[in-house]
Amino acid sequence: MGTIYVTGHRNPDLDSVCSAYGYAQLMNLQDPDNKYIPVRCGHLSDSTRNILEQLDIDIPEYMRDVYPKVSDVMLRADHRIDADDPLTAVAAIYEKNTPSAIPVYEKDDFYGLLTVDDITNWTMRELSRDNKITSIPSVRQIMSKQGPTLDVHDLFDDAKVMLQSAGNRGLAVYDENGYAGFVTRRCFLNIPRYNVILVDHNESNQSIRGIETANIVGIIDHHRLDAIKTDQPIFICAEPLGSTCTLVYQQYIRNNRTPDPVTAKVLLTGLISDTLILKSPTTTGEDVVAAHVLASICRIDLDKYGLSMFSQVEGMSERDPKDAILSDFKTYTQNGVRIGIGQCEVTTLNDLSDYRDTYESTLNDVKTMQGLDWAVLMITDVIHEHSALLCTDHRGNRFLPYKALDKNLFDMPDVMSRKKQLLPEIIHAVGE
Numbered sequence: 001m002g003t004i005y006v007t008g009h010r011n012p013d014l015d016s017v018c019s020a021y022g023y024a025q026l027m028n029l030q031d032p033d034n035k036y037i038p039v040r041c042g043h044l045s046d047s048t049r050n051i052l053e054q055l056d057i058d059i060p061e062y063m064r065d066v067y068p069k070v071s072d073v074m075l076r077a078d079h080r081i082d083a084d085d086p087l088t089a090v091a092a093i094y095e096k097n098t099p100s101a102i103p104v105y106e107k108d109d110f111y112g113l114l115t116v117d118d119i120t121n122w123t124m125r126e127l128s129r130d131n132k133i134t135s136i137p138s139v140r141q142i143m144s145k146q147g148p149t150l151d152v153h154d155l156f157d158d159a160k161v162m163l164q165s166a167g168n169r170g171l172a173v174y175d176e177n178g179y180a181g182f183v184t185r186r187c188f189l190n191i192p193r194y195n196v197i198l199v200d201h202n203e204s205n206q207s208i209r210g211i212e213t214a215n216i217v218g219i220i221d222h223h224r225l226d227a228i229k230t231d232q233p234i235f236i237c238a239e240p241l242g243s244t245c246t247l248v249y250q251q252y253i254r255n256n257r258t259p260d261p262v263t264a265k266v267l268l269t270g271l272i273s274d275t276l277i278l279k280s281p282t283t284t285g286e287d288v289v290a291a292h293v294l295a296s297i298c299r300i301d302l303d304k305y306g307l308s309m310f311s312q313v314e315g316m317s318e319r320d321p322k323d324a325i326l327s328d329f330k331t332y333t334q335n336g337v338r339i340g341i342g343q344c345e346v347t348t349l350n351d352l353s354d355y356r357d358t359y360e361s362t363l364n365d366v367k368t369m370q371g372l373d374w375a376v377l378m379i380t381d382v383i384h385e386h387s388a389l390l391c392t393d394h395r396g397n398r399f400l401p402y403k404a405l406d407k408n409l410f411d412m413p414d415v416m417s418r419k420k421q422l423l424p425e426i427i428h429a430v431g432e
């Protein structure tokens with residue numbers, strides 16, 4: 001039985017977390033021989049966490065990276081040798097297999113590793129002395145100096161180098177509770193690889209750290225394709241729909257299954273969030289159909305649920321400006337101009353003047369910090385389908401087709417989508 005992790009992108013949003021959850025659920029039904037675990041590779045914003053907490057599910061756990069670690073190759077002995085046992089006690093173990101290291105205990109505590117080198121060295125020493133072995137020593141008596149110890153979380157590559165340079169046959173491994181196991185050179189012959197399914201992204205720089213060392217076994221996504229090369233043929237489902245959760249829903253249908261009411265609500269949550277209650281121009285007919293079916297499965301009123309979801313999103317004045325700007329911030333390079341575009345969702349633009357100055361100065365800090373030429377923040381009122389655009393000083397501001405409300409602030413009625421509506425205008429402006 002294998003483990004397959006299903007992860008969305010960094011800075012996880014609701015579509016990422018909900019599609020990972022829904023797809024792992026489906027795959028656990030489809031392929032019970034393997035275990036599919038939804039994870040997230042970044043921390044949740046407060047509002048994303050709040051909404052997930054109301055869904056009655058175990059929120060996918062944070063997974064830092066998929067680099068292979070010592071814990072993935074570590075051995076645990078199925079026998080127990082005490083430091084005061086005679087060396088002959090070891091013979092019984094060698095009858096069954098020939099380990100190059102054996103953990104040794106002193107009563108209940110781990111004492112050290114007895115290696116095959118210790119046994120050989122002692123035997124050779126005895127034989128060279130008078131050509132026959134007269135007394136049997138205890139295990140403790142022949143154990144040589146111990147090498148450095150490893151931690152279960154140490155990276156495979158680092159541990160391999162450490163074992164090689166230590167010149168020992170094996171090294172002991174510890175975790176937070178003490179001795180956990182040991183590794184020998186044989187553990188490092190093959191590098192273990194994590195199995196990962198990517199949802200809501202396919203680019204390695206947006207994925208979980210260490211993805212380049214992993215085995216990608218599937219991709220479900222609705223973004224542009226800039227995927228990683230794979231060794232094996234894999235399942236890819238990529239369509240320009242409004243939400244990855246719609247694609248996951250369609251996989252249920254394709255496999256003749258219906259999501260249970262809890263999963264339906266999870267998928268609906270990601271779908272409503274990514275399509276801004278089906279109002280974003282990225283929304284397709286398939287998103288609309290999926291949303292209505294999912295809403296009927298979990299028996300909730302789609303619009304009411306959408307509004308209640310977005311009303312839980314904190315207002316701009318209550319959020320930390322830097323966190324708010326960076327929570328959904330994408331960078332692009334066009335004609336040598338480095339541009340950063342953030343987007344925040346709100347339920348009204350009436351309080352814009354309260355926070356505009358603070359956000360403008362923070363936007364300037366972000367621009368400097370990230371080495372950008374031009375940073376803009378799109379503040380989208382999802383209820384009234386209306387955005388405002390806050391910009392840092394840049395010549396491109398003059399070429400934007402929007403009405404200026406003030407210096408560096410523009411009005412964008414009916415604009416909801418960064419990728420479909422704003423980005424083309426920004427690219428045009430830097431080309432002027």
Ligand SMILES: [Mn+2]
Binds near residue numbers: 015200222242274
């Ligand atoms: Mn998405």
